[in-house]
Amino acid sequence: MPSPIGEAARRRTFAIISHPDAGKTTLTEKFLLYGGALSAEAGAVKAREGRRSATSDWMALEQQRGISITSTVLQFPYRDHVVNLLDTPGHRDFSEDTYRVLAAADAAVMVLDAAKGIEPQTLKLFEVCRARNLPLLSFINKWDRPGREHLELLDEIEKQIGLVCAPVCWPVGIAGDFRGVIDRRNGDYIRFTRTARGATVAAEELVPADRAAVEEGAVWDDAHAELDFVNGVMPEFDRDEFLSGSQTPVFFGSALTNFGVRLLLDAVIDYVPSPPPRIDVEGTERPLDAAMSGFVFKVQANMNPAHRDRIAFIRVCSGMFERGMVLTHGRTGKPFATKYAHTVFGQERATVEEAFPGDVVGLVNATDVCVGDTLYFEDPVEFPKLPSFAPEYFAVARVRDTGRFKQFRKAINQLDEEGVVQVLRDADLGDQAPVLAAVGPMQFDVAQWRLEHEFGAPTELRRTTYKLARRTDAASAPVLRAMRGVDVLAKSDGTLLALFESPYWLDRVQADQPELLLERLIAEG
Numbered sequence: 001m002p003s004p005i006g007e008a009a010r011r012r013t014f015a016i017i018s019h020p021d022a023g024k025t026t027l028t029e030k031f032l033l034y035g036g037a038l039s040a041e042a043g044a045v046k047a048r049e050g051r052r053s054a055t056s057d058w059m060a061l062e063q064q065r066g067i068s069i070t071s072t073v074l075q076f077p078y079r080d081h082v083v084n085l086l087d088t089p090g091h092r093d094f095s096e097d098t099y100r101v102l103a104a105a106d107a108a109v110m111v112l113d114a115a116k117g118i119e120p121q122t123l124k125l126f127e128v129c130r131a132r133n134l135p136l137l138s139f140i141n142k143w144d145r146p147g148r149e150h151l152e153l154l155d156e157i158e159k160q161i162g163l164v165c166a167p168v169c170w171p172v173g174i175a176g177d178f179r180g181v182i183d184r185r186n187g188d189y190i191r192f193t194r195t196a197r198g199a200t201v202a203a204e205e206l207v208p209a210d211r212a213a214v215e216e217g218a219v220w221d222d223a224h225a226e227l228d229f230v231n232g233v234m235p236e237f238d239r240d241e242f243l244s245g246s247q248t249p250v251f252f253g254s255a256l257t258n259f260g261v262r263l264l265l266d267a268v269i270d271y272v273p274s275p276p277p278r279i280d281v282e283g284t285e286r287p288l289d290a291a292m293s294g295f296v297f298k299v300q301a302n303m304n305p306a307h308r309d310r311i312a313f314i315r316v317c318s319g320m321f322e323r324g325m326v327l328t329h330g331r332t333g334k335p336f337a338t339k340y341a342h343t344v345f346g347q348e349r350a351t352v353e354e355a356f357p358g359d360v361v362g363l364v365n366a367t368d369v370c371v372g373d374t375l376y377f378e379d380p381v382e383f384p385k386l387p388s389f390a391p392e393y394f395a396v397a398r399v400r401d402t403g404r405f406k407q408f409r410k411a412i413n414q415l416d417e418e419g420v421v422q423v424l425r426d427a428d429l430g431d432q433a434p435v436l437a438a439v440g441p442m443q444f445d446v447a448q449w450r451l452e453h454e455f456g457a458p459t460e461l462r463r464t465t466y467k468l469a470r471r472t473d474a475a476s477a478p479v480l481r482a483m484r485g486v487d488v489l490a491k492s493d494g495t496l497l498a499l500f501e502s503p504y505w506l507d508r509v510q511a512d513q514p515e516l517l518l519e520r521l522i523a524e525g
């Protein structure tokens with residue numbers, strides 16, 4: 001029988017984060033190509049289907065907006081390893097979703113468009129990685145076409161995200177005239193040969209320095225002059241610094257032409273840590289070879305109108321998962337049968353027979369299961385809940401047709417459990433007019449769309465004037481409620497949130513009545 005420790009050692013589980021259009025889908029396809037999992041064409045078709053098909057109601061919304069909300073998890077072999085690639089939504093409004101996916105990843109690849117660098121809407125996603133000290137690799141994409149100066153891009157990463165850049169390879173040729181890269185670790189020059197739109201693995205030629213100097217001419221000299229400068233001001237790659245989340249190895253490439261993709265994928269294998277034992281709520285490590293356990297980082301319902309079901313994505317933390325085993329759902333203590341265990345790639349599902357630490361399994365029929373829940377086999381364990389984000393947008397939801405109230409109530413609970421929006425309730429108004437709270441306004445669009453199209457409960461959302469939230473307690477709540485410009489609402493897990501209209505007002509309340517509990521939530525914008 002395979003050992004969970006040995007299998008975990010072969011796993012690399014990471015996510016790709018990027019601004020929409022920076023090239024995440026293209027890079028994903030190319031990883032699959034290098035993993036031998038798909039031909040380039042099949043890859044293109046599949047990834048597009050996964051992202052753009054309109055076979056489910058809310059995928060139509062994704063298509064309309066050009067955003068990705070649904071998740072994809074891919075597994076492919078590479079160099080005797082098993083790579084798990086987790087997809088993340090590429091928009092800051094879904095930062096909380098990204099954060100949850102990142103909780104299931106051991107590292108992330110940040111893809112930047114060479115012509116754009118760090119885009120303001122995406123900054124928050126990168127900050128989320130920093131907040132978790134998640135090891136981050138940077139890939140500066142689209143070097144095959146005109147873009148910005150490399151040093152300027154590195155400077156931006158350092159200044160805006162606060163990461164120290166350690167370029168691993170250095171491009172020969174400016175953006176738009178990309179010849180190859182110098183591997184800074186050993187001085188090798190790797191020259192790329194263009195293939196038709198990157199349909200096959202890019203041909204790479206290792207060229208000795210003296211020949212390169214003659215053949216590449218001035219761009220070779222320029223690259224070396226730049227490298228001399230870089231060597232003086234930027235450190236070499238240091239794995240410990242990378243693992244602690246303070247340094248990012250930087251790669252230049254072009255996902256479209258496959259340039260630099262192999263170097264990046266090799267770095268994923270060589271640098272990203274294999275899944276470590278997960279720490280439980282007591283602060284104790286769950287050994288990798290303990291009985292099977294995992295936690296839910298994503299719940300997705302009604303992905304496909306043909307089967308209106310609910311899938312919980314779990315990251316396996318210990319032991320070996322075998323399809324059919326009966327797990328315990330930690331929060332309710334109920335048994336959870338795993339007859340239907342899948343990987344999900346866009347609309348496609350494939351049955352998973354077994355999985356190991358670092359792998360992701362989609363469990364169908366996950367009624368009652370919420371994001372953050374633990375599932376285990378025999379030996380109980382509870383992993384820490386995933387922290388929720390500080391919402392910054394609030395809207396009162398009311399069903400338009402009271403005859404649809406039952407559907408409305410069911411839908412609101414479902415959206416809450418999936419974490420599409422946070423749902424807050426007023427003790428007096430209860431389920432009639434819950435307050436939906438979001439990190440970004442596009443979450444409201446998704447909620448409203450799904451309420452109407454999926455649950456048949458067209459809903460009016462009226463934005464409130466509240467702008468920030470603090471965690472409070474039962475002792476402080478009545479005092480706060482009595483104040484002007486403050487409201488206290490409850491989340492479904494009982495957490496009380498005090499909502500304020502302005503930071504100024506919050507500061508005053510805190511200054512005047514320091515005894516009130518007003519605790520910050522994570523990732524405030």
Ligand code: G4P
Pocket residue numbers: 018019020021022023024025026027090141142143144145253254255256257
């Ligand atoms: P995303 O998932 O991050 O949103 O980005 P995606 O991969 O879909 O890429 C967005 C666009 O950028 C695509 O063009 C894609 O072909 C292009 N692209 C990705 N990587 C590179 C690269 O390295 N160099 C160049 N020049 N372009 C790149 P599109 O026109 O929107 O789509 P398509 O018609 O090519 O499919």
